[in-house]
Amino acid sequence: MTEVTLSQVVKKYGQHQAVHGIDLDIHDGEFVVLVGPSGCGKSTTLRMIAGLEDISGGEVAIGGRVVNDLPPRERNISMVFQNYALYPHMTVRENLGFSLRIAKQPEAEIAKAVDEAASILGLNELMDRKPAALSGGQRQRVAMGRAIVRHPDVFLFDEPLSNLDAKLRTQMRVEIKKLHQKVESTIIYVTHDQVEAMTLADRIVLMRDGHIVQVGTPLELFNTPVDTFVATFIGSPPMNLVDGVVRQGQITLDGGITVPVPVTAGALREGQAVKFGFRADNLMPVGHAVEDEGAVYELDLPVTLTEPLGTETLLFTKMAGGEVQAKMFNPRPVAPGEQLRFRLMLDKCHVFDATSGLAVRG
Amino acid sequence: MDRNQSHRNRRRALKALHFTGLFLTMMIICIPGLWIVLNSFRPTVEIMAKPAIWVPSFTLEHYRAMFAGAGEGGVPVFSYFRNSLIVSVTSTLIAILIGMSGGYAFARYRFKGKNGYFVGLMLFRAVPGVALSLPLFIVFAKAGIIDTHLGLILAYVAMNVPFTIWLTDGFFRQIPRELHEAAEIDGCTRWQAFWKVEFPVARSGVASAAIFAFLTSWNEFALASQLTRSVGSKTMPVGLLDFTAEFTINWGGMCALAVLMIVPALILTFIVQKHLIAGLTFGGVKG
Ligand SMILES: Nc1ncnc2c1ncn2[C@@H]1O[C@H](COP(=O)(O)OP(=O)(O)OP(=O)(O)O)[C@@H](O)[C@H]1O
Ligand SMILES: [Mg+2]
Numbered sequence: 001m002t003e004v005t006l007s008q009v010v011k012k013y014g015q016h017q018a019v020h021g022i023d024l025d026i027h028d029g030e031f032v033v034l035v036g037p038s039g040c041g042k043s044t045t046l047r048m049i050a051g052l053e054d055i056s057g058g059e060v061a062i063g064g065r066v067v068n069d070l071p072p073r074e075r076n077i078s079m080v081f082q083n084y085a086l087y088p089h090m091t092v093r094e095n096l097g098f099s100l101r102i103a104k105q106p107e108a109e110i111a112k113a114v115d116e117a118a119s120i121l122g123l124n125e126l127m128d129r130k131p132a133a134l135s136g137g138q139r140q141r142v143a144m145g146r147a148i149v150r151h152p153d154v155f156l157f158d159e160p161l162s163n164l165d166a167k168l169r170t171q172m173r174v175e176i177k178k179l180h181q182k183v184e185s186t187i188i189y190v191t192h193d194q195v196e197a198m199t200l201a202d203r204i205v206l207m208r209d210g211h212i213v214q215v216g217t218p219l220e221l222f223n224t225p226v227d228t229f230v231a232t233f234i235g236s237p238p239m240n241l242v243d244g245v246v247r248q249g250q251i252t253l254d255g256g257i258t259v260p261v262p263v264t265a266g267a268l269r270e271g272q273a274v275k276f277g278f279r280a281d282n283l284m285p286v287g288h289a290v291e292d293e294g295a296v297y298e299l300d301l302p303v304t305l306t307e308p309l310g311t312e313t314l315l316f317t318k319m320a321g322g323e324v325q326a327k328m329f330n331p332r333p334v335a336p337g338e339q340l341r342f343r344l345m346l347d348k349c350h351v352f353d354a355t356s357g358l359a360v361r362g
Numbered sequence: 363m364d365r366n367q368s369h370r371n372r373r374r375a376l377k378a379l380h381f382t383g384l385f386l387t388m389m390i391i392c393i394p395g396l397w398i399v400l401n402s403f404r405p406t407v408e409i410m411a412k413p414a415i416w417v418p419s420f421t422l423e424h425y426r427a428m429f430a431g432a433g434e435g436g437v438p439v440f441s442y443f444r445n446s447l448i449v450s451v452t453s454t455l456i457a458i459l460i461g462m463s464g465g466y467a468f469a470r471y472r473f474k475g476k477n478g479y480f481v482g483l484m485l486f487r488a489v490p491g492v493a494l495s496l497p498l499f500i501v502f503a504k505a506g507i508i509d510t511h512l513g514l515i516l517a518y519v520a521m522n523v524p525f526t527i528w529l530t531d532g533f534f535r536q537i538p539r540e541l542h543e544a545a546e547i548d549g550c551t552r553w554q555a556f557w558k559v560e561f562p563v564a565r566s567g568v569a570s571a572a573i574f575a576f577l578t579s580w581n582e583f584a585l586a587s588q589l590t591r592s593v594g595s596k597t598m599p600v601g602l603l604d605f606t607a608e609f610t611i612n613w614g615g616m617c618a619l620a621v622l623m624i625v626p627a628l629i630l631t632f633i634v635q636k637h638l639i640a641g642l643t644f645g646g647v648k649g
Contacts, residue, residue: 050547073546079544085541085543102549102558146544
């Protein structure tokens with residue numbers, strides 16, 4: 001049973017505070033992704049869990065044991081680094097077996113564990129090469145192999161895929177997910193890529209400036225973002241946000257368009273300045289929409305730019321003075337400047353307070 | 363067609379020029395050494411002849427004389443060689459141990475006044491060794507370690523440590539810190555992580571630092587000539603002075619001893635050459 005618990009964890013570098021009192025409960029066998037923009041403290045948090053960074057305040061517990069003062073080797077964790085950190089003077093086989101050799105396991109057992117890890121990751125052909133003679137993807141695999149031979153309680157990944165090209169990244173993403181299903185260990189995974197977070201995570205922890213902004217399943221974060229930051233960070237393209245004001249139970253957007261308040265938004269004050277948010281998937285040209293129940297608002301918008309993606313086309317339009325993106329399913333060619341009638345799915349819209357950025361929900 | 367031809371000619375001409383330049387440079391570097399080796403095998407009259415005799419005759423008389431007894435122009439070669447070896451090897455070992463620790467500390471740890479220390483160490487290199495000979499002489503004389511191996515070793519360690527620190531700091535800095543972090547996560551203590559991962563990776567750097575330290579001590583003359591007196595502690599460079607008399611210099615003998623001095627250094631350099639090159643190009647380590 002290895003749950004990881006962070007309570008009020010703080011990290012200070014001199015005057016600069018990188019992590020501000022984080023609370024987080026990670027269950028046994030859970031795949032948790034820490035995600036957020038660059039410099040938000042993800043790596044720092046992960047490194048405190050690993051024991052590579054001193055904890056300035058609060059407590060980190062692994063498997064119910066407080067590990068604040070334990071060195072990394074006594075935490076029974078594995079870590080995969082962004083630059084792989086393979087031992088350049090050792091062959092792949094030696095790299096994989098290093099931890100077991102340090103633990104003074106019998107050679108026969110080391111060989112067995114190494115071979116097992118190698119076949120899980122398809123490294124059998126490469127066992128006698130040095131890291132310098134491997135491609136990026138192969139190094140990545142060796143780094144993962146080195147992490148799994150030891151059967152640790154917790155796996156830590158720090159942006160393991162960011163040095164790979166797009167195709168390989170997608171492929172390794174799937175492999176990491178499969179690996180998790182196989183080993184069933186707790187995984188804490190750091191990335192700044194929201195797609196990786198969405199696809200891999202059981203639960204996403206979204207961070208900003210050393211704070212946790214929201215914790216939840218990928219769909220929770222996608223469907224009910226707590227503020228505009230989450231709304232624009234999760235999902236691609238980012239959620240459209242349009243300035244508006246509440247007037248008589250309706251939202252008047254800059255430029256005069258008035259839309260009924262979506263059912264999810266309850267507690268609005270008259271005259272409150274808001275940001276009205278909706279995703280490109282919920283603004284679709286009439287006749288090219290995926291059918292969906294619920295309240296619909298129709299409006300005419302000019303198309304300024306198109307980005308055909310195959311099954312759908314991304315349309316850039318102007319709405320209330322800002323640029324918003326819409327999606328056209330079963331696309332037909334659209335010329336820039338063409339005026340189209342759009343359907344806005346009101347049930348899927350969000351309303352945020354303009355000053356605090358927090359979501360307003362009923 | 364024509365343009366191609368002229369380009370090719372030009373490239374050939376440039377290449378020829380390049381090689382001529384290299385050849386001249388190498389000649390300037392090598393000829394003194396070569397001259398020493400040649401002279402060690404020539405009769406004294408031929409060495410002194412004016413105009414120079416270009417086609418040498420061959421004799422081992424200088425070597426024979428050198429190894430002969432004290433009365434017949436011989437010098438205690440074996441003692442000098444032993445002294446040189448003891449002093450150079452010991453001082454190199456100590457300098458590497460201290461210098462490597464220092465270099466590692468500079469590369470990996472933050473501490474107060476780090477930059478100041480570093481600049482200070484480098485400044486220390488700027489002081490000419492001879493300038494220290496008098497103060498060192500006085501201090502050593504008071505401490506009673508004039509004319510001992512220990513005295514020379516101390517002086518050489520002090521001379522070599524700053525450079526070793528500077529060189530190894532550069533190597534350790536190149537090793538990504540994730541390497542020792544990975545090792546620590548894999549179950550190593552900090553100490554194990556260093557010896558099992560970082561040291562092997564920086565090996566070529568340490569080897570080149572060691573060669574530099576060794577050659578510096580092996581060839582050092584100015585300090586050694588002040589701090590040593592007797593056969594029991596004189597090193598080979600100082601031993602060369604034995605060939606100077608009041609009015610004459612035995613050039614042949616001096617060259618013969620110089621050859622004996624060069625040979626071990628050459629052999630050693632040759633053995634670690636691979637490391638040295640890897641070290642000097644700083645290409646030896648890659649994460
Ligand atoms: N050794 C250090 N000394 C001082 N400040 C540091 C140190 N390491 C990190 N920081 C600061 O701590 C904050 C968080 O850094 P961290 O590396 O955790 O960011 P991150 O979320 O991993 O970003 P990225 O996605 O770019 O890797 C940053 O503002 C960074 O400048
Ligand atoms: Mg990071």
